[in-house]
Amino acid sequence: MKRPTLIDVGREAGVSAITVSRALREPEKVSKALRDRISKAIDKLGYVPNPAAASLASNxxxxxxxxxxxxxxxxxxxxxxxxxxxxxxxxxxxxxxxxxxxxxxxxxxxxxxxxxxxxxxxxxxxxxxxxxxxxxxxxxxxxxxxxxxxxxxxxxxxxxSNFDAAATSVEHMVAQGYRRIAFVGTRMDPRTQQRMAGYEAVMRKHQLYDASLFITTPQKSSVEIGRHLLAGLLDKVPDCDGVFCNNDDVAVGIALECQRRNLAVPEAFGICGFNDLGTTSQMNPAITSVYTPxxxxxxxxxxxxxxxxxxxxxxxxxxxxxxxxxxxxxxxxxxxxx
Amino acid sequence: MKRPTLIDVGREAGVSAITVSRALREPEKVSKALRDRISKAIDKLGYVPNPAAASLASNxxxxxxxxxxxxxxxxxxxxxxxxxxxxxxxxxxxxxxxxxxxxxxxxxxxxxxxxxxxxxxxxxxxxxxxxxxxxxxxxxxxxxxxxxxxxxxxxxxxxxSNFDAAATSVEHMVAQGYRRIAFVGTRMDPRTQQRMAGYEAVMRKHQLYDASLFITTPQKSSVEIGRHLLAGLLDKVPDCDGVFCNNDDVAVGIALECQRRNLAVPEAFGICGFNDLGTTSQMNPAITSVYTPxxxxxxxxxxxxxxxxxxxxxxxxxxxxxxxxxxxxxxxxxxxxx
DNA sequence: TTGACAAATGATTGCGCAATCATTTAGCAA
DNA sequence: TTGCTAAATGATTGCGCAATCATTTGTCAA
Incomplete structure (x- = not known):
């Protein structure tokens, strides 16, 4: 009652094993009549190919x-x-x-x-x-x-381009009149760093660059960490008027902390997320984010x-x-x- | 320059292929001296086992x-x-x-x-x-x-037990004085249905059961769908005073919609989520949820x-x-x- | 009908490894 | 030393399949 092989199927269908193999992989090279018989034999025996053998033989x-x-x-x-x-x-x-x-x-x-x-x-x-x-x-x-x-x-x-996506976002915030825009970065993986570089380029271009506006952590992003990071940010940079976040959940956490502090969004404080994961669009107010495909x-x-x-x-x-x-x-x- | 095999490693180490195989799988059965030589040979040749061959041979x-x-x-x-x-x-x-x-x-x-x-x-x-x-x-x-x-x-x-988890949650809500508690279910997969059954059992036990309190959709759960479902719920059951949700994102969406409608949570409306995915605990107010391991x-x-x-x-x-x-x-x- | 060629099918082989069984070596008591 | 056993190592085989090459069958023009 062991698992049937190509040979078993071939025997059942009255053909050689290699013909069965071909029928499965290159059916156009096998006549219709044999294909039908083979197909029936496969169903009858419950044949399932052995991927290990296929891989070994074909490399x-x-x-x-x-x-x-x-x-x-x-x-x-x-x-x-x-x-x-x-x-x-x-x-x-x-x-x-x-x-x-x-x-x-x-x-x-x-x-x-x-x-x-x-x-x-x-x-x-x-x-x-x-x-x-x-x-x-x-x-x-x-x-x-x-x-x-x-x-x-x-x-x-x-x-x-993570760089361009960040740059576009920050340009938008600058155009909206935000000046003391912070970068909030979690994990700091390479793509986050590229976003940071995009942020930095735009800030420098508008002569808004300030090293104290970088808030980063190696921790993974989460709503909770977003809330904590905003607290730290406002302590460090009281005149901060907006954030560009490297991920949406951080943006959501920041938005929730703004609610708690009665910090008026967007009037007194602008928030931009990244990735547009779905929750940002539902927040009160809805949060700007970069949709990524x-x-x-x-x-x-x-x-x-x-x-x-x-x-x-x-x-x-x-x-x-x-x-x-x-x-x-x-x-x-x-x-x-x- | 093809990939080395056990035979190549064996030749390099001056042993047979099967000894190399053993050294890798059952090192305690091979003497220390040979193990060292084999290990060196493996490093030198860059040997990597072929999983397909191993799988075929060992089934x-x-x-x-x-x-x-x-x-x-x-x-x-x-x-x-x-x-x-x-x-x-x-x-x-x-x-x-x-x-x-x-x-x-x-x-x-x-x-x-x-x-x-x-x-x-x-x-x-x-x-x-x-x-x-x-x-x-x-x-x-x-x-x-x-x-x-x-x-x-x-x-x-x-x-x-999804049933028990739901029942525990709904018992809590009843104990807090909620009476017209709705069940909001998305996707309606088997585990959601068990949660629904747990909800129903508790509601019946307290003679609070009402078929119109079930709000379900085959769509997948999301914050957005939660917002929409609350709107439908309040239309259908204006005296509803709470929800038990089958998933946290739905609960978050409902909470955000409550914010928008100035529906007082928890006074006028109670919200309980499921799974405790992280955002619920950060909301304003924080949302009750069932942590699942x-x-x-x-x-x-x-x-x-x-x-x-x-x-x-x-x-x-x-x-x-x-x-x-x-x-x-x-x-x-x-x-x-x- | 024949011959030439294409299409269809088959036989043989080996992929790299582990299972199995066989042999050699080491260790040690008498 | 001998004889015995256990530990260490090796030789052979086959897993199920696809690559390669070989053979058969079918098709069609002359």
């Missing part, structure tokens, strides 16, 4: 490796949803790893994944170690970096892998910028200014 | 299959974080699938996973189809159901699989109830009552 697997820095960050669960939506109708399966924002840990995970001969790799960011980058260059499958943009991807990159990034990354493995050539444009959208809402809209 | 893989109904639901990302934290130090890898709350789709995913000879299966809930259940019974590895509790798990179950569930499930595969016997207690904690906060605390 490639149907596993797509996805490396993200966090599972709990909604940004990456959205990416994963997009990737999964595209892949679930295919024969690929998703193997995930959580790098924990640690490039050294990431390197080990890449090494492990590469040993699987994956069908594709999706990895967040561009800040891999040199060794990681080399492994990704050498692995014989499509590699998609995501959530960022660069002219020099390992293979291709699908994302947006996370689900679409996941989808496009998966689709690229499917296409390349189906024989499509490597595209000319290897950095696919899906952009972002500043969702201007009440929290930064001061009537009579701008 | 078991080191893949742990995790089936969850949603990636974007924070509940399951927390579970995954816990599972990952336990597994990442081990040789296991995690392969995930999103069942989309669809038992038929789930069945196909189980079939696929079973074909991998997984080292373990973690699956949300107890509402698998008969065919799914049979496959899970037959698969030769530990199977952990999670997020629920039952006397009759496939193998073991790690979770809590999601991360711990993920950890325990992973640890069980590790232990069983290490030879531990099946435990006597096969339903591991990790309980829940009602976090009573301002949104349901009426002074002078209860």
């Amino acid at each position: 490639r697997s149907s596993i797509i490796a996805v490396l993200v820095p966090s599972f709990s960050n909604n940004v990456f669960s959205d990416v994963l949803s997009g990737t999964n939506a595209v892949l679930e109708k295919t024969g690929y399966s998703i193997q995930i790893a959580n790098t924990g924002y640690n490039p050294i840990a990431e390197e080990g995970m890449i090494r492990k994944f590469v040993s699987l001969s994956p069908a594709g790799v999706i990895i967040a960011g561009v800040d891999q170690t040199a060794a990681s980058r080399k492994m990704l260059k050498d692995v014989d499958c499509p590699v998609v970096q995501i959530m960022d943009i660069t002219d020099d991807p390992v293979d291709v990159i699908v994302g947006f 996370r689900v679409e990034i996941g989808e496009r990354a998966a689709q690229y892998i499917i296409d390349r493995n189906a024989g499509h050539p490597k595209p000319e444009v290897r950095n696919i910028d899906l952009g972002f959208t500043l969702k201007v809402r009440a929290s930064t809209l001061r009537t009579g200014t701008g | 078991r893989s080191s893949i742990i299959a995790v089936l969850v109904p949603s990636f974007s639901n924070n509940v399951f990302s927390d579970v995954l974080s816990g599972t990952n934290a336990v597994l990442e130090k081990t040789g296991y890898s995690i392969q995930i699938a999103n069942t989309g709350y669809n038992p038929i789709a789930e069945e196909g995913m189980i079939r696929k996973f079973v074909s991998l000879s997984p080292a373990g299966v973690i699956i949300a809930g107890v509402d698998q189809t008969a065919a799914s259940r049979k496959m899970l019974k037959d698969v030769d590895c530990p199977v952990v159901q999670i997020m629920d509790i039952t006397d009759d798990p496939v193998d073991v179950i790690v979770g809590f 999601r991360v711990e569930i993920g950890e325990r499930a992973a640890q069980y699989i590790i232990d069983r595969n290490a030879g531990h016997p099946k435990p006597e207690v096969r339903n591991i109830d990790l309980g829940f904690t009602l976090k009573v906060r301002a949104s349901t605390l009426r002074t002078g009552t209860g």
